Amino acid sequence: MPVNIEILIGDATPFSIVDFPDHIAAVAFLQGCPWRCPFCYNASLQPVKSEGQPMWTFEKFLNFLQRRKGVLDAVVFSGGEPLMQKGLLDAVLAVKDLGYVIGLHTGGYRPDALIKVLPYIDWAGLDIKGPKAKYKALTGGFDAFSDMEKSLDLLLQSGIHFECRTTCDPRGLTVDDLFELGTFLKNKGVKEYYLQKYRPIEDDKTTSDSACESLISDEKLISFLSGAFEKFEVRR
């Protein structure tokens, strides 16, 4: 039966054990992101329309999920920015109907969209770009901090399992920024926080691996963050 849900899949991963804790998931990378983070690994997903014919229609994705029941147990909606998609709620419901648990990766763009899907989400990963004063630079010129904060508050109020994580690009973040951000998240009541090592993207000729490593290796910072959250790790 044709599926008429307005959702654009830029790419998909049929099998992942790293995108949803303790689950074997398929990941749908949804096309389109409003932001332009300088450290973006998925720049091809930024435009609201992909170039050429997409590899995956939502119908094809659902058929794939139907066949993989019993092998996979979860589906993650990632991006791009999933909360941009008009059909996200319908897509989540269609996948949930197949018996999958649902994960969401988001930067917290559009809390009004998050509030609609939140009752059907089983786990979320919220990307926190940096401290308030740097948010504009870290999202490529957007005043996005208050939307992220509202989304964070919604996740906290919902009681669902979620993590916060920050990509540590030394071009835009310092150790002091990460102290400030960690303090902000601790005071909010966040339980799980991860620092992710930045691996210089192709266009970035200015950063070295040692600068990336140094930012996530500061002993005082790591000790502070380890004590501030129930779960904290550096992901390399």
Ligand code: SF4
């Ligand atoms: S929010 Fe994510 S997908 Fe969008 S530009 Fe930033 S890193 Fe890329």
